[in-house]
Amino acid sequence: MYIRKQRLLTPGPTPLYPPALHAMMASDIHHRTEEFRNVYKSALADLKEVYGTQGDVLCFAASGTGAMDASVSNLFSKGDKVVVCTAGKFGERWAEIAKAYGLDANVLKVEYGEVVTPDRIEAALKAEPGTRGVFIQASETSTGAEHDVKTIAEIVKKTDAIFVVDAITGLGTMPLDIDGWGLDVVIGGSQKAFMIPPGLAFMSVSAKAWKHADKADLPHYYFNLKKEKKSGDGGESSWTPATSLILALGEALKYIKKVGMAHLIENAQLLARATREATGELGLELFAKRPGSSVTAVRAPAGMDSGAIVKGFKERFGAIIANGQGSMKGQIFRMAHLGYFDFADMFGVIAGLEIILRANGHNVELGKGVAAVQGVYEAAKSAPKLAAA
């Protein structure tokens, strides 16, 4: 074998920001000390700034699913009527959680690759004025599709329902004006655009959501939003925090603030556009009708199993990209752009893809897809920003 660097190019875990990893080495710290309280307070303040909300932002030692669970168990009561939008594997997770807690869910389901349109949600809310919540994925990671969160928020805002947004891969890849649009709960995860390993879940909570919490009667213990809010105000977490990850988060948030959340989003959008143009040049089709910028899902050429492409990346270039999930496995492959990804990564990914396609019988001209990525780089209106340190 020759040298093949390990490259983690999946939509989560994503490439890690090295100084954040290095910060984890300072984990010989006790969490009930002034020293750690300062670290935690500062991370929470930066997290709130990066979320861009005046509301509360909570942090849990959990994966993103934990915060999804918490949003149901803390803000609803058994039998509550809710609308669940399901456009992929993660939308299905909302439906499962709603079922687990006994909510009365109206599941708006679409085919993989499609999105739930605002008018459908509007109709569902009109048909059931007592609806207490609307659940959605900002970005459906399994298909690469992006929901029209802004338009849907305008609809939900006018009702008594709260809008609960799984933005685990949406944060940092698409604009999400939490206060301006009226997003009541926005859920994030550390292993996505936050550039650190898995283990932390984030959650913003609006005033409207807190009112829901007051009336909610579902049982919960570990995930206790009110308790967590109170603990966080004192610079602590309710239970033992994942100190190493908090140290990493603090470092990553400093970097994200330096880059600027708007630029981080633009970065993902540019890389996603570059990937769409490159794969188009290579004669490939996108899977999502309304593709987002966290991950680009691409159909394998006719007659080729997408697993061969995933395997090619791993074996030839030490790179991990994602296959399709569930029934999409073998049909699509997914290339991520969220968080710590740059153009030089994308040059390599597309150059590698060209080689892999050829090796599997899909003839493409070498360098043609890469040229498309280079073209997007050159054409970026804000390209001069790339030159500023």
Add this chain to the structure above:
Amino acid sequence: MYIRKQRLLTPGPTPLYPPALHAMMASDIHHRTEEFRNVYKSALADLKEVYGTQGDVLCFAASGTGAMDASVSNLFSKGDKVVVCTAGKFGERWAEIAKAYGLDANVLKVEYGEVVTPDRIEAALKAEPGTRGVFIQASETSTGAEHDVKTIAEIVKKTDAIFVVDAITGLGTMPLDIDGWGLDVVIGGSQKAFMIPPGLAFMSVSAKAWKHADKADLPHYYFNLKKEKKSGDGGESSWTPATSLILALGEALKYIKKVGMAHLIENAQLLARATREATGELGLELFAKRPGSSVTAVRAPAGMDSGAIVKGFKERFGAIIANGQGSMKGQIFRMAHLGYFDFADMFGVIAGLEIILRANGHNVELGKGVAAVQGVYEAAKSAPKLAAA
């Protein structure tokens, strides 16, 4: 600004092997313990295996220049006649060390970009049969040129002179059959193909060189080959070792053994060939007449300062490549291949170079150079090896 990952693409320090870096975290170890002796012994044994010699291989807490110094101060006497080959900044260093220790040096100097030819060395040795040593760079990092070490070794072998080879960027980028060719001293450095940070120098010593040591009278203390050999045999270093670097070295050597030294060399050779073909496609000229595989030195296009290319890599892509040194500064730029470099790195480097050349007025077709790199990848006779884990 957008995301720009820091990429260290210089011919030293080179990209670091992550597990080796992680191993440095175990530095809370005392160096005079059985535990560390085992680490040290194992690293020395692996180093010897990777060097590929039955002779001795020593390790110093020093930069490569320290081992160059040690080879003179331990193996020669004041006034000894030596031949010093000088084909760049590092050849000049041999001349400076020889002068510092009062050797009677016949300096065979060539223009930057050229190499000292075997016949010239043969003539010098014939003209002065009392010559005690010949000094050379296997790979002259400042110009990217590679000496014909094998042919020169055949010539030196027949004389009483020892052949002292600075292989700091030669090891792992070109075949060096130490015992078969008769290389008496071969010097290496940790921050090159060994994939770890600077701070360790390595040195093989042949039986012929040890005989020189017996007769040498130059003063030395820290760099004491005989003492170091004896210490090493006992699993210790003569003075306090750089423990963190030894831990890293141990990890990197495991990886190098797994890859195989022959494949590591072939890897560098393939990437160097790809770089030569790509830059040729982009209408650029190589600087070295006899280019090696540690680093490829390329002339900037007419009228363009190579500093603009170096700056472009840094500002646009967060990547550090090397400018020319001394009078070559502004004329050439150098892209490295030694150690922990792979094809995906090279796709990105050449794609970035294309963009930078265009931004500086040298019009090239996007993707053309990348296609040349991809072509070398595809054409590699041993390409299947790339697929084997």
